[in-house]
Amino acid sequence: MPSYKAPLDDMRFVLNEVLNVSQLKEIREFAAVDDATVNQFLEETAKLAENVIFPLNASGDREGCVHSNNEKTVTTPKGFKEAYQQFCQAGLTGFACDPVFGGLGMPQVLNMALSEMISSANMAFAMYPGLSHGAYNALHTYGTDEQKETYLPKLVSGEWSGTMCLTEPQCGTDLGLVKTKAVKQPDGSYMLTGTKIFISSGEHDLTSNIVHLVLARIDDPSTPPGIKGISLFIVPKFMPDGHGGVAERNPAFCGRIEEKMGIHGNATCELNFDGAKGWLVGEPHKGMRAMFVMMNEARHGVALQGLALSEVSYQNGLAYALDRKQGQPIEAKMNDAALSNPPVPIIMHPDVRRELLTIKSQTEGARLLLYWISMQLDISLKSPDEETRKEAKRLVDVLTPVMKAHFTDNAVDNTNSAMQVFGGHGYIKEHGMEQFNRDARITRMYEGTNGVQALDLIGRKIMKENLLSTYLSALWHDIMEGAKAGVSPIILLRLAKSGWCRLWAATFCLRTRAALGVLLSKAGMPNYMRRTMIDAGAMATDYLRLFGVIALGHMWVRMATVAKLRLKENPDSHSFYEAKLATARFYFDHIMPQTRALSRSIRRGGKSLMELPPESFGHAQTNVGLKSWTKPERPSEAAK
Numbered sequence: 001m002p003s004y005k006a007p008l009d010d011m012r013f014v015l016n017e018v019l020n021v022s023q024l025k026e027i028r029e030f031a032a033v034d035d036a037t038v039n040q041f042l043e044e045t046a047k048l049a050e051n052v053i054f055p056l057n058a059s060g061d062r063e064g065c066v067h068s069n070n071e072k073t074v075t076t077p078k079g080f081k082e083a084y085q086q087f088c089q090a091g092l093t094g095f096a097c098d099p100v101f102g103g104l105g106m107p108q109v110l111n112m113a114l115s116e117m118i119s120s121a122n123m124a125f126a127m128y129p130g131l132s133h134g135a136y137n138a139l140h141t142y143g144t145d146e147q148k149e150t151y152l153p154k155l156v157s158g159e160w161s162g163t164m165c166l167t168e169p170q171c172g173t174d175l176g177l178v179k180t181k182a183v184k185q186p187d188g189s190y191m192l193t194g195t196k197i198f199i200s201s202g203e204h205d206l207t208s209n210i211v212h213l214v215l216a217r218i219d220d221p222s223t224p225p226g227i228k229g230i231s232l233f234i235v236p237k238f239m240p241d242g243h244g245g246v247a248e249r250n251p252a253f254c255g256r257i258e259e260k261m262g263i264h265g266n267a268t269c270e271l272n273f274d275g276a277k278g279w280l281v282g283e284p285h286k287g288m289r290a291m292f293v294m295m296n297e298a299r300h301g302v303a304l305q306g307l308a309l310s311e312v313s314y315q316n317g318l319a320y321a322l323d324r325k326q327g328q329p330i331e332a333k334m335n336d337a338a339l340s341n342p343p344v345p346i347i348m349h350p351d352v353r354r355e356l357l358t359i360k361s362q363t364e365g366a367r368l369l370l371y372w373i374s375m376q377l378d379i380s381l382k383s384p385d386e387e388t389r390k391e392a393k394r395l396v397d398v399l400t401p402v403m404k405a406h407f408t409d410n411a412v413d414n415t416n417s418a419m420q421v422f423g424g425h426g427y428i429k430e431h432g433m434e435q436f437n438r439d440a441r442i443t444r445m446y447e448g449t450n451g452v453q454a455l456d457l458i459g460r461k462i463m464k465e466n467l468l469s470t471y472l473s474a475l476w477h478d479i480m481e482g483a484k485a486g487v488s489p490i491i492l493l494r495l496a497k498s499g500w501c502r503l504w505a506a507t508f509c510l511r512t513r514a515a516l517g518v519l520l521s522k523a524g525m526p527n528y529m530r531r532t533m534i535d536a537g538a539m540a541t542d543y544l545r546l547f548g549v550i551a552l553g554h555m556w557v558r559m560a561t562v563a564k565l566r567l568k569e570n571p572d573s574h575s576f577y578e579a580k581l582a583t584a585r586f587y588f589d590h591i592m593p594q595t596r597a598l599s600r601s602i603r604r605g606g607k608s609l610m611e612l613p614p615e616s617f618g619h620a621q622t623n624v625g626l627k628s629w630t631k632p633e634r635p636s637e638a639a640k
């Protein structure tokens with residue numbers, strides 16, 4: 001049976017020693033955040049995660065959710081309802097919410113630490129309150145006063161939950177294809193008709209009401225086509241009765257739930273809106289702006305899921321590697337006499353260590369990066385100084401797609417590697433390792449696939465908004481701090497060369513190609529422009545990975561800096577700091593070199609990716625058949 005122990009030492013190291021979160025008290029809204037309360041929350045949440053929520057992880061996976069078509073209900077696995085009650089009673093649903101609506105007003109960075117424990121313990125369970133917090137944020141930012149008064153106290157207390165309804169059968173990545181229709185009613189409300197699919201927590205029995213935030217197109221000739229014509233609506237499952245309770249059922253019913261590879265404890269629903277009553281959130285046709293508040297938060301949440309699953313699978317891989325005895329160390333094989341020694345724990349074998357240290361270094365680096373960026377989010381929203389707010393927002397914006405994609409790509413590999421440590425036993429259900437891997441797989445896909453995160457990074461964050469320089473300054477600053485603290489010059493040199501220089505050079509390459517494209521298209525050669533943009537698309541994933549590998553290296557320098565300082569202050573201090581330094585060395589020896597291959601691939605651009613026409617890819621049965629394909633213009637022809 002797998003186990004989970006909240007990594008409180010590591011969390012405290014990141015929060016208190018590296019980030020010094022108590023400096024947030026200088027912000028008026030956080031002035032009253034007191035360390036004893038925070039500590040109590042960390043410890044109480046750890047207990048809840050370990051003793052109540054984790055034990056439901058494997059049973060929730062086995063049982064799954066049950067949909068009744070007759071009753072139009074979804075029942076969550078045994079124990080989820082009681083655990084959710086305890087979660088709400090512990091004040092966790094409102095931990096980082098506005099006190100005006102009943103929240104505790106704590107910083108988001110601390111909320112991340114609590115959410116990490118819940119997601120490690122049971123990702124499927126954690127998704128129910130996770131989505132509610134996103135809905136809370138979107139309404140808090142764009143809702144009317146009346147909407148806030150009606151919905152926010154209920155979302156904060158956890159009595160009602162939230163969903164995010166974007167996807168439709170014909171519309172996934174491309175939200176401009178949304179068909180759900182909203183017809184304005186004489187009373188100012190809208191009547192929504194359409195089908196949404198894959199809606200997480202879309203129907204369940206944990207709360208007395210569900211607040212759906214739905215993207216739809218207003219049925220009016222003035223509605224612009226595509227993404228510019230999308231609006232956002234609140235559609236509650238039950239109508240609020242105006243006194244904090246619920247009235248009649250809205251016709252927004254769950255038609256089915258999906259049978260999935262993982263996260264069986266979370267209901268993934270098809271929702272049918274059959275003339276359901278809804279209210280506009282924000283301005284008409286500006287739905288994407290409002291929904292982005294929720295999506296950005298959800299992207300941090302998915303990055304967190306990647307970190308959380310890497311952590312829990314690591315803990316189990318490590319426990320097994322310390323216990324399981326097999327074979328002799330390599331040195332013994334050169335000495336016949338030593339071959340009769342008893343077998344050693346498999347953690348003594350370099351290859352097992354490679355698996356474990358890869359997970360450990362990526363997970364601890366990810367924890368610092370995510371908590372740091374969450375703290376920047378707090379600063380970007382609440383700092384009294386405008387320039388500080390803007391700079392923090394630039395960091396949040398540029399690193400959001402990097403964290404979402406890099407942590408979740410790593411989580412799939414990390415949960416796989418932790419399973420590998422178990423050998424064949426990892427493939428057997430009772431050890432629980434395959435569940436972590438199955439649960440992790442969706443994180444690369446939802447909230448915008450990782451390929452789309454890469455396009456967002458290069459298209460919007462780097463080329464359009466030019467956000468890299470803020471990050472590069474932070475990176476340089478931390479290299480200098482590392483030098484002052486006495487961090488190994490080899491590590492610092494590698495971060496400067498493989499990190500700062502390669503990221504700068506790759507970005508220069510990207511921008512030059514784009515500028516060239518614009519120049520040539522202005523000169524009346526649009527095909528060159530297209531070709532250049534294709535190149536940028538071809539570089540995107542490698543660029544994001546390069547950024548992610550460097551950002552985690554950057555975090556290791558920050559951790560090594562603190563570890564060095566602590567060891568200087570007290571040379572006999574805990575082996576905890578020695579372990580940080582050793583893990584930093586591993587990261588720079590064995591993970592950082594990936595930057596070289598990625599840089600080369602980026603420089604080579606996209607020609608070889610795009611020259612093969614679709615019909616030459618090989619045999620595939622398609623619904624349309626190859627004959628009806630319109631042969632796309634080949635870049636090589638376009639260039640002629």
Ligand SMILES: Cc1cc2nc3c(=O)[nH]c(=O)nc-3n(C[C@H](O)[C@H](O)[C@H](O)COP(=O)(O)OP(=O)(O)OC[C@H]3O[C@@H](n4cnc5c(N)ncnc54)[C@H](O)[C@@H]3O)c2cc1C
Nearest residue numbers: 164165166167171172173198199200268446447448449451
């Ligand atoms: C378990 C689960 C839970 C989910 N929860 C929710 C939810 O709560 N709410 C919600 O609204 N949705 C939810 N989704 C839907 C999810 O967000 C979408 O599946 C995802 O956005 C991708 O859309 P798609 O599946 O239609 O893939 P497509 O958009 O068809 O993409 C297919 C492939 O093509 C690539 N691709 C597409 N367009 C481009 C492009 N322009 N450039 C480069 N590559 C491209 C993609 O990266 C992908 O690899 C959930 C899905 C699952 C499976």
